[in-house]
Amino acid sequence: xxxxxxxxxxxxxxxxxxxxxxxxxxxxxxxxxRWRPECLQTFFVDRMAKRDQFNLCLNHYPPCDGPAxxxxxxxxxRVGEHADYGGFTLLFLGAGATGLxxxxxxxxxxxxxxxxxxxxxxxxxxxxxLVNTGQLMARWTNDVWRASAHRVIVPNAEAAMNHxxxxxCFCDPDxxxxxxxxxxxxxxxEEPRYPRPVEASEYRSELVNKLLxxx
Numbered sequence: 707x708x709x710x711x712x713x714x715x716x717x718x719x720x721x722x723x724x725x726x727x728x729x730x731x732x733x734x735x736x737x738x739x740r741w742r743p744e745c746l747q748t749f750f751v752d753r754m755a756k757r758d759q760f761n762l763c764l765n766h767y768p769p770c771d772g773p774a775x776x777x778x779x780x781x782x783x784r785v786g787e788h789a790d791y792g793g794f795t796l797l798f799l800g801a802g803a804t805g806l807x808x809x810x811x812x813x814x815x816x817x818x819x820x821x822x823x824x825x826x827x828x829x830x831x832x833x834x835x836l837v838n839t840g841q842l843m844a845r846w847t848n849d850v851w852r853a854s855a856h857r858v859i860v861p862n863a864e865a866a867m868n869h870x871x872x873x874x875c876f877c878d879p880d881x882x883x884x885x886x887x888x889x890x891x892x893x894x895x896e897e898p899r900y901p902r903p904v905e906a907s908e909y910r911s912e913l914v915n916k917l918l919x920x921x
Contacts, residue, residue, distance in 0.1 A: 749888075750846075754793060759878035759907065765871065767858070772866030782860035784870075789853035790840035791910045792878025797836040799828040800871035804862075806836075809855040825861070842879060842909065845900040848891040879906040 754760075767784055784805060799806070807823040826836065841853040860866045879885065883906040887898035 750793070753879045753883045754877060756880040757877075758881050759792065759876075759910075761876045761878075763874040763876065765874065767870035769869060770860060770866050772860055772863035782866075783857060784860060785858040787855055787857045789855050790838050790876065791913050792840040792842050792876060792906070794840055794843055794877050795838040796875040796877065797838060798834075798873040798875075799836065801828065802865075802868060803828045803870050803872055804865050805858045805860060805870065807857055807859060823857070826856075840876075840878070841913070842885050842904075842906055845885050845904070846888055846891075848887045848899050850891050878910065881907045885909065 770784070771782075773782055797806075804825075804827070806826040808826055809823060829836070838854045838856065839851040843851050844853045884903050885906055886903035887900050892898050
């Protein structure tokens with residue numbers, strides 16, 4: 707089978723899926739903001755209307771060495787600690803895709819000890835999706851919705867023996883969108899936690915460049 711045929715089959719499979727993600731993203735935002743002023747329900751959707759910063763990522767983690775007896779599984783890292791850059795991420799986990807961990811919301815800053823890590827079990831219901839909020843959403847909402855710090859580890863020998871699959875749909879604000887803290891999320895008499903407005907795509911590029919410089 708040639709590479710061209712493989713790519714054509716992949717496109718055929720993913721195009722309907724990509725359209726489904728567009729529908730889900732427009733459903734997810736009003737649900738997330740149902741207790742906020744009505745105007746904010748369209749605010750977020752309108753700033754992701756072009757979807758020019760939506761990305762679909764197919765992840766495959768092949769079998770690897772598992773923890774030996776007495777080893778700390780948290781030291782076997784498949785994906786290191788990070789928070790997503792943009793608005794929010796829709797994460798679909800394959801059957802048995804264990805190893806995802808998040809930090810408690812009370813202290814989820816990158817690089818802090820916090821209260822340890824919490825294991826995220828793969829959803830058992832069909833068509834379930836996990837939602838991670840990103841750093842631009844945190845700025846918009848003054849940390850009412852924080853950027854969720856997360857990572858993927860090898861939790862045990864059984865997980866190490868299996869292939870692990872996931873699909874991440876990164877839903878980020880359109881290019882040119884200015885991100886500044888919205889007044890309804892700032893308590894009366896307080897200043898925003900993020901006083902400096904940022905442009906969405908420039909902010910993401912800054913974070914990517916910083917990450918590359920650290921490598």
